[in-house]
């Protein structure tokens with residue numbers, strides 16, 4: 001299967017999952033995760049209609065973004081350290097992995113310096129100790145409230161990464177709980193917060209994530225593994 005064929009198959013599965021959950025015709029943003037994927041193969045995905053690319057390591061992402069040039073929308077989806085923020089705000093249009101207030105503050109500071117309002121998602125971890133990254137639900141309110149004082153960030157939603165398991169059904173509760181937080185927060189208005197994207201679902205679990213309300217999936221292997 002070519003990359004174009006893989007993308008067609010993924011889109012069909014997204015459409016079927018939407019239909020199963022009574023959301024036929026709704027849009028799910030497809031972020032093609034290009035970690036470890038060489039630039040030539042990324043170009044193939046772009047030629048096949050992909051518009052959004054996700055990377056989880058700065059060292060890899062920055063040179064690729066440079067090589068590919070303008071066009072795609074870059075997402076930063078990996079663990080983010082404070083000392084990398086100033087580089088990430090230069091190329092990432094959406095940062096999915098903000099899980100603590102100190103990080104949001106640093107993003108605000110660095111985005112202000114380059115005259116940008118950085119779009120971010122808060123990474124939520126409802127699964128507790130099973131996965132290492134992500135804000136605990138108790139911390140979410142605090143982060144969202146603090147955004148009111150940070151004029152160079154805009155919180156546009158939530159992201160979660162379910163624990164790796166062999167049966168995707170077993171992580172359905174993680175997606176369901178994350179979606180419940182998303183729905184709750186979508187109903188409250190706060191400055192610099194506009195809950196639009198619920199980023200959940202990867203190659204092994206994206207259909208379950210969509211059935212539970214995801215509207216943005218991050219897919220690597222199903223597109224690029226040959």
Ligand SMILES: *Cc1c(COP(=O)(O)O)cnc(C)c1O
Nearest residue numbers: 033056077202203218219220221
């Ligand atoms: C690698 C990665 C993905 C994509 O994983 P696949 O299983 O290859 O689809 C999605 N999200 C994050 C945060 C990742 O690091």
